[in-house]
Amino acid sequence: MAEPASDPADAARDGAPEVPEIDLPSDTFDAVLDALAERDPGDPLRFEGFSVARADEGDGESAPDEYVLADGDRPSRLSERELHEALDERAPAVTDWYAFERVVGEFGPRRAFLRWLEDADGATVATRYAALAEGVERAWGELRITATVTDRGERRYDVRHADDAGVSVDELDSYDDPLDARELVTFDEKGRYRPLKTAPTLAGGWVFPDLGPRDAYETVETIYPATVANWHREREGELDVTHWRETMERQSGIYGVIKTWDRGEGHEHVNWVAEACCDDSQCLKRREWQYDDETDLDVDGGDGVFPCREPCSVVVSAARKWTRLESEQPRTYEFELTPSEKEQVEEIIDAVADGRIDEIREADTKEGANRYRTRFLRAKLFDDEGNLGGVPTDPDEEDGDDADEDDADEDDEE
Amino acid sequence: MxxxxxxxxxxxxxxGSSAPTYDHADTVRATGAFxxxxxxxxxxxxxxxxxxxxxxxDEIYVVPLFVSEGYFTEQVIPRELRLDGWDVSEWDSDGLSADQAALVAEDVDREVHYCGPVGTHRAMTDVIVRRAESVTGDPDVGEGFGLAVVGHGTERNENSAKAIEYHADRIAERDRFDEVKALYMDEEPEVDDLPEFFESDDVVLVPLFIADGYHTQEDIPEDVGLCEDHTEGYDVPTEVDGTRIWYAGAVGTEPLMADVILERAADAGADLGTALDDVRETTRVATGD
Known part of the structure; x- marks a missing residue:
């Protein structure tokens, strides 16, 4: 506390941030001793830039409390007390070992993710600690994750919505249990249920200000389930992509019908599905699945940091509906519309498809999808049965109600 | 691990569909057994x-939070988990007796213990009774009361009715409630006519469903006559044709469900320590006021 904070401007002039002062915590030193105790004498524990082993007396027996530190080309023999001093001088490298080997652990996705948060390019401990001292920021979907390091070399993480970047923790709802994130992801800002966790509709206003490594991983895993595991597999070159055809062939029950939508007449229908559901405006996963392993879709898969490896349950459910709807044959209907009315219909479709309805102001009658404009169109063009232009949907029936089909859909959700 | x-x-x-799943997961998590x-x-x-x-x-137990053996537990889940070599004969079940099958999940190349659904486990009987205690607020409820266990009928899944009957029979054997009946939504005896099947003035109605949703919040309350329209809500109890019906909502929301999850894992070989006793204790209905 007594020492003046280093002037960030100095670091900026040097072009490199400073490595923070780290005190070697006793539990970290004990962990090193434990790790050495599990090794044979002479078998070194490696840290960045140096290694430590228990001293070997030459006969395979260890010398109690004697250690050998190899730093460069001249090994030195140390007592336990001297080892503590030596490791304290090298506290960044030792606490870095402790953070990943003893706190983060081996589990591949967690380890790779936490490493990536602070080190996308294989940087040295010094470079990473200097960056962590200032805070390393990463984006993950709509999340902003800031990694820092304490003066004991422990990693701490601040996880929040990217829209809340820079907002004081005091102004946000603060959490520390990763499982609390389940509540935060259930509804969007307008209180609507979010069936797809990777939809870009995550509400903000909250923060996990001070998480340890494992809890940081769990929080991200709760907000965007399995995204880290899939990202990790992709980085390892092992992402198992299941394309549209294979996914739909696998479906059974009420979804078994979807495979009949693929009629060997091209994949334009799947382009439409992907454009409807998988665009970055609808889902933050980067679509890696295609029509089949030989036929790519023609629409953009998005730029998300984590991949989408197969059509999700939302796509499958919607595809079932489209399979039924797209089995209908087109008919020719005759309506009379003014040119502005035709354009208004197009504007209404655009507004719904782009989720802009709530942005259109009540009195803004320049907008085709304005409510008054739309009510006027309905008043003018619909007959008492709700038929556009008084034209029945089915020429043989007065009413094209499909209530029975809607009932059948309930099988889908119980 | x-x-x-x-x-x-x-x-x-x-x-709200996932809420019971999360709640029971939290209860199990708190035991520290896993x-x-x-x-x-x-x-x-x-x-x-x-x-x-x-x-x-590396020691993985998968427990399906489903009420009966059938399409989901026999086809969908094993297929989607990619359980290599799965065949329903692995369970060697009569529709009620599935316990577990140890198979390699191709996705992770590790063995998993794939357990039978919670709904057919014998411990589920206790959850139904506990649900009756919860909804009446009486840990000794039974005397003077009838109990109706309700599920889908065989129309959708032949094993659905088996699970309902199994638990109704087991509760009846305990002589705790004056009457116990299995009723169905889409076959006789139908839940719509509940008062006809009971002589008791008070009947607890427990639907064997995992989560509250369309069936438990709209279908059954309207069919039974607890309300004209589900949006009006209903009282517990509500008198219908002279019978006071204590409608319990989905049994799967009862905290003791966590016990059945643990029982499934224990049957498959999980080492649970004192977790089973802990959960039975922490999920009890409070006595007195």
Whole structure:
């Protein structure tokens, strides 16, 4: 506390941030001793830039409390007390070992993710600690994750919505249990249920200000389930992509019908599905699945940091509906519309498809999808049965109600 | 490292569908019996297809939070989890007796213990009784009361009715309630005519469903006559044709369900320590006031 904070401007002039002062915590030193105790004498524990082993007396027996530190080309023999001093001088490298080997652990996705948060390019401990001292920021979907390091070399993480970047923790709802994130992801800002966790509709206003490594991983895993595991597999070159055809062939029950939508007449229908559901405006996963392993879709898969490896349950459910709807044959209907009315219909479709309805102001009658404009169109063009232009949907029936089909859909959700 | 994976249906439409799954997962987590507890869903995330890749442990128990053996437990879940060599004969079940099958999940190349559904476990009988205690607020409820256990009929799944009858019979054998009946939504005896099947003035109605949703919140209350329209809500109890009906809502929301999840894992070989006793104790209905 007594020492003046280093002037960030100095670091900026040097072009490199400073490595923070780290005190070697006793539990970290004990962990090193434990790790050495599990090794044979002479078998070194490696840290960045140096290694430590228990001293070997030459006969395979260890010398109690004697250690050998190899730093460069001249090994030195140390007592336990001297080892503590030596490791304290090298506290960044030792606490870095402790953070990943003893706190983060081996589990591949967690380890790779936490490493990536602070080190996308294989940087040295010094470079990473200097960056962590200032805070390393990463984006993950709509999340902003800031990694820092304490003066004991422990990693701490601040996880929040990217829209809340820079907002004081005091102004946000603060959490520390990763499982609390389940509540935060259930509804969007307008209180609507979010069936797809990777939809870009995550509400903000909250923060996990001070998480340890494992809890940081769990929080991200709760907000965007399995995204880290899939990202990790992709980085390892092992992402198992299941394309549209294979996914739909696998479906059974009420979804078994979807495979009949693929009629060997091209994949334009799947382009439409992907454009409807998988665009970055609808889902933050980067679509890696295609029509089949030989036929790519023609629409953009998005730029998300984590991949989408197969059509999700939302796509499958919607595809079932489209399979039924797209089995209908087109008919020719005759309506009379003014040119502005035709354009208004197009504007209404655009507004719904782009989720802009709530942005259109009540009195803004320049907008085709304005409510008054739309009510006027309905008043003018619909007959008492709700038929556009008084034209029945089915020429043989007065009413094209499909209530029975809607009932059948309930099988889908119980 | 011992891991529990609870798999459930979930919903694209109903935000409350996953709540019992999360609640029971939390209860199990609090016992400390497992190094990790994960949840996976058919309609939510992580999906069945991807949940195993989020699991760290090498001793994995998968427990389906479903009420009966059938389409989901026999086809969908094993297929989506990619259980290599799965065949329903692995369970060697009569429709009620599935316990577990140990198979390699191709997704993670690790063996998993795939357990039978919670709904057919003998411990589920206790959850139904506990549900009756919860809804009446009486830990000794029974005398002067009838109990109706309600489910889908055989129209949708032949094993659905088996599970209902199994638990109704077991509760009847205990001589705790004056009468116990199994009723159905889409076959005789139908829940619509509940008062006709009971002589008791008070009847607890427990639907064998995992989560509250369309069937338990709209269908059954309207069919039974608790309300004209579900949006009006209803009282507990509500008198219908001279019978006071204590409608319990989905049994799957009862905290003791966590016990059945643990029983399933224990039957499959999980080492649970004192977790079973702990859960039975922490989920009890409070006595007195």
């Amino acid at each position: 011992q891991s529990l994976v609870i798999v459930a249906h979930g919903s694209h439409l109903n935000p 190094d990790e507890v994960r949840t996976g869903f058919w309609k939510e995330e992580p999906h069945f297809r991807e949940v195993l890749r989020t699991v760290e442990g």
